[in-house]
Amino acid sequence: MNHDEWIRQEFPAMSKSLGFIYTPAGEIAERHRKLRKRMEAEGMDAFLAVQKMDCFYLSGTAQDALLLVPMDGDPLLMVKRELQRAGLESPLDQVVGLKSLRELPLLVEAHMGRKPRVLGLEMDIVPAKDYFRFQSLFPDSKLADGSRIIKDIRKIKSPFEVDLIRKAGDIAKKVYHEARNILKEGMTEIEFGGLLEATAKKLGHEGLLRVRSFNYEAYSWHVLSGSTGGIVSQSDSPMGGLGLSPAFSVGAGR
Numbered sequence: 001m002n003h004d005e006w007i008r009q010e011f012p013a014m015s016k017s018l019g020f021i022y023t024p025a026g027e028i029a030e031r032h033r034k035l036r037k038r039m040e041a042e043g044m045d046a047f048l049a050v051q052k053m054d055c056f057y058l059s060g061t062a063q064d065a066l067l068l069v070p071m072d073g074d075p076l077l078m079v080k081r082e083l084q085r086a087g088l089e090s091p092l093d094q095v096v097g098l099k100s101l102r103e104l105p106l107l108v109e110a111h112m113g114r115k116p117r118v119l120g121l122e123m124d125i126v127p128a129k130d131y132f133r134f135q136s137l138f139p140d141s142k143l144a145d146g147s148r149i150i151k152d153i154r155k156i157k158s159p160f161e162v163d164l165i166r167k168a169g170d171i172a173k174k175v176y177h178e179a180r181n182i183l184k185e186g187m188t189e190i191e192f193g194g195l196l197e198a199t200a201k202k203l204g205h206e207g208l209l210r211v212r213s214f215n216y217e218a219y220s221w222h223v224l225s226g227s228t229g230g231i232v233s234q235s236d237s238p239m240g241g242l243g244l245s246p247a248f249s250v251g252a253g254r
Contacts, residue, residue, distance in 0.1 A: 012088055019204075023060035025091035027160050031058055031153065036071055038149040039120060046070045046108070046116035047146050048134075051125050053210055054150050061089035066098065068108055076111045078104070105137050120146030125212060151212075171203045189228065189252035190244065193221030223252040 035058070039047055049055045049067040056062040058069065063086040065079040078098035079086040087095045096107065109115050119138055123131065124147035135143060157165065175196055182195045197220065201207055209218030222239045224231075233240030235250045242253035 021164070022089060023091070024160065027158060028058065028060055028091055030158065032069055032075060034153050035069055035149065038153065039069075039071055039146075042118075042120070042144065042146070042149065044071070044118045044120040044144055044146065046112065046118075047120035047149075049122070049150070050130070051122050051212075053212075054122055054154075057150075057154060059086075059090045059092055061086045063089070066104070068111065070112050070116075073112065076107065078107055101133065101137065108138075116141045118142045118144050120144050120149065122147045122150060124151075125214070168205075171200060171205055174203055175200045175205075188254050189223045189225055189241075190254060193223040193252035196223070197221055219251045221252050222250075228253060 035047060039045075047069045049058050049069070052062055052064075055065055055067045058075070059065065059067050059077050061077070063079055063083075064081045065077055065086055068076040068078065070076075074094045075092055077086065077090055077092050077095045079095060080098050083095070083097045094111070098104065098107065105115070116138065119134075119141045121131070121134065121143055123143075123145040126134075131143070178199050179192075179196060182199065183192055197205075197207065200220075209220055211218045216236065219235070222237070222241055224239060224241045228242045229239070231240050231242050233243065233250045235241075241251045243249040243251055244253055
């Protein structure tokens, strides 16, 4: 059995048995409805989701891909890697491969039947180099800032999302409950933080916190003790901490 056959045959059953939660088709469709309503108000005839979590929010997969949402017709998920897995994870019907960004204008025009007049982009996080690249790929299109639209849509949580937030809260509750059994006299901050993280991962925490911000990294394990609790740092939060080095000068230290 080659890789593609394994993905098609074994992956769905494996992921289901491991408790993977996939975004329902109805949830994705409702997000697209809200997006298109805002696109119409802003005069956009297409929206191109580039940022990974926006793409996940609108497609149901975090594989390396771009998502085109036209005002009319089906959305188009263009996958750089991994195509087979993206097709299994996403409920969208139109899922195609994208070998190079040079193919993007042809795929978009073929899908829409024309070139987009006004194309929305997430200009709050798209790097300047990528913006100029999109500008060269779509010279006849006006590129519009769609970041406010996508952020406004994402901040209103659906019942499906609220349920996931409750599941995350349950994990956090269990971690804090277990903390009193983990903590021992003489333990360093970073050791305690690492054991808390291991506990969270055993309960299903992904170990990642994503932040929509340039030059900012989220960090869960602000385990501070004694005088280090008063040390401030670059973190946009009530706590700083000493950290482990000037390269990562926040949170738990030694």
